[in-house]
Amino acid sequence: MTDRIAHALRAGTLALCGALVASAGAAEYGQVVPEKSEIAFESQQMGVAVPGRFPKFTAEMSFDPARPEAGQGRIEIDLGSIDAGSPDANTEVKRKPWLDVAGFPKATFVASRFRALGGGRYEAAGKLTIKGRSQDVVAPFTFAAEGAQGRFQGTLKIKRLAFMVGEGTWSDTDTVADDVSVRFRLVANARK
Amino acid sequence: MRAPIAGQRYTTAAIALHWAIAALIFVGFPLGIYMHDLPLSPVKLRLYSYHKWIGITVLAFAIARLAWRAAHRPPPPVPMPAWQARAAAAGHLLMYVLMFAVPLTGWTMSSALGFKVVWLGVLPLPDLVAKDKALGEVLKVVHQTLSLSLAAVVALHLVAALEHQFVRRDGLMKRMLPLAHKDRKP
Numbered sequence: 469m470t471d472r473i474a475h476a477l478r479a480g481t482l483a484l485c486g487a488l489v490a491s492a493g494a495a496e497y498g499q500v501v502p503e504k505s506e507i508a509f510e511s512q513q514m515g516v517a518v519p520g521r522f523p524k525f526t527a528e529m530s531f532d533p534a535r536p537e538a539g540q541g542r543i544e545i546d547l548g549s550i551d552a553g554s555p556d557a558n559t560e561v562k563r564k565p566w567l568d569v570a571g572f573p574k575a576t577f578v579a580s581r582f583r584a585l586g587g588g589r590y591e592a593a594g595k596l597t598i599k600g601r602s603q604d605v606v607a608p609f610t611f612a613a614e615g616a617q618g619r620f621q622g623t624l625k626i627k628r629l630a631f632m633v634g635e636g637t638w639s640d641t642d643t644v645a646d647d648v649s650v651r652f653r654l655v656a657n658a659r660k
Numbered sequence: 661m662r663a664p665i666a667g668q669r670y671t672t673a674a675i676a677l678h679w680a681i682a683a684l685i686f687v688g689f690p691l692g693i694y695m696h697d698l699p700l701s702p703v704k705l706r707l708y709s710y711h712k713w714i715g716i717t718v719l720a721f722a723i724a725r726l727a728w729r730a731a732h733r734p735p736p737p738v739p740m741p742a743w744q745a746r747a748a749a750a751g752h753l754l755m756y757v758l759m760f761a762v763p764l765t766g767w768t769m770s771s772a773l774g775f776k777v778v779w780l781g782v783l784p785l786p787d788l789v790a791k792d793k794a795l796g797e798v799l800k801v802v803h804q805t806l807s808l809s810l811a812a813v814v815a816l817h818l819v820a821a822l823e824h825q826f827v828r829r830d831g832l833m834k835r836m837l838p839l840a841h842k843d844r845k846p
Contacts, residue, residue, distance in 0.1 A: 514709040515781030519774075553774050560700045643702035 495658040497618040500527040504617075504655035507545060511628070512645035518557075524549035527654055531582065531618070533611050536590055539582035543652075545575040565635040572599045577624075579607070588612060596624075598631040609652075620654040668735050669835045677725045678836055681718055681759065682814075688714035689811050709781065712770065716779045719763035726756070738824075738832050748820065751813055758810040764788075765803040772796035 507522045522545045529541035547569045552561045562569040579594035588610050596605045609622030627646045628634055634644055670678070688711055695707040737745055770777050771787040773796035778784045789795060824832035 513705055514778070516709070516776050516778045516784075518776075556700050637702050640702050643705050 495613065495618070496530055496532040497656040498528070498530050498659045499657045500529065501617065501655045501657060502526075505653060507543075507650065507652045509648055509650045511648050514643060518553045520550065520552040520557075522547070522550055527656075529579075529654075529656060530659075531611070531620070531656070533584075533590075533613070533618070536582040536584045539579070539592070541577075541579035541582075541592060541594070543577045543579075543654075546573065547575055548573055565638050566633055568599055575599075577605070577607070596626065596631075599633060601631045603630050607652075613658075614655075616658050618656050618658065620652070620656070622652060624650045624652070626650060670735060671728075671732060674725070674728050674732065674734075675836055675838050677721050677728065679838060681721050681725070684714050684718045684721070685810070685814060688718065689807060692807060709778075712766065712777050713780050715763040715766045716777065716785065718759060719767075722756070722759035722763075725759070729756075735835050738830050744820075751817055751820075754813050755810070755817065758806055758813065762803065762806050762810050765799055765806055769796055769799035769803050772799055 502525075505525075505527065507525055509520045509522070511518050511520070524546035525543060526546075527541070527543045529539070531539040531541065547567050548562065550558065550561060550567070550569075552558050561567055564571070567575075575596070575598040577594060577596045579592035581593040583591050583593070585591060585608070589608065590611055591606050591608045593604065593606045595602050597603075603626070605624060605626065607622055607624040609620050612619050612621075626648050628644075628648050629639060629641070629646050633648075638644060669675075691707060691711050691714070695704060695711060698704040698707070737748070740748075767777055767785065768788045771789050772792050774791040774793075776784060776787060821833050821836075824830055
């Protein structure tokens, strides 16, 4: 019985939100199109930039450029799919000193505070969780509407050691730098 | 009749380049063999970088040597049987070719495997080919084969030079030795 009431309330809230969005007259972007989206990263080894990719991830979001403060987003990266640039690196980076994929198969970013910076630039603040460690991060991005789709693009700079990624001998940052930049491009459909 | 003494020795620049490249090969070659079988570790990444820096330096010096060779005539050959003179000439030519081919195949292999070469960690070099794993695997074998060939020719070169120095005692080696006396002035 209480379930049903909760359900009705949730439906009501959603309807209300929908009405508000509709009245604002702007598009809200939600469903992410995986084929057009990409999350890549770059690390530095001995001063050499080494590119990598996260081919498998899911992203849910609701973002209206006219009301960024109401935005929400959640990205889940399947770390087992990581492409770190070479077969050797792919094996190594999944092991315990690095991402420990067996223990922590997913990295998540939950964006809860969006802010407009002007000129099509925004930032999303939230919690990034890798290897069971969470950090507050701010991801700057640009947004551009392209027909019925919106494109979110940006780079998030993180420190790998803040997440204990690369422990033991690998914590030597002269060999593999602490800085890792994560580049994302997410294309989402506008909600009807 | 006295040939000019200076003409019988290589110039200081040529001697410096010869020994610099020799030293780099004597470090770079065993390093390449050793690092290859190491498990992935920070040490391995370091050694790979050092190996690449050494190779690119050899390539740079080899270009300088070729330029020297284009501008200078090496000292005339000492008397020796014709087959030995031919073997020496072939060996020298082969070493020149391999001084270029070994670093270039290593660099191309690195590009094909998706690793940019950044000389001394500061100077990024262009990728010679796009990332292509299959090509990278082929180049790995080519690089290994050429490196072993270079090591073999260098070994022969060394044996021949020592034979001139200690068996024949014809003073040939002095032409390339950095600290050899410029010969007594009359």
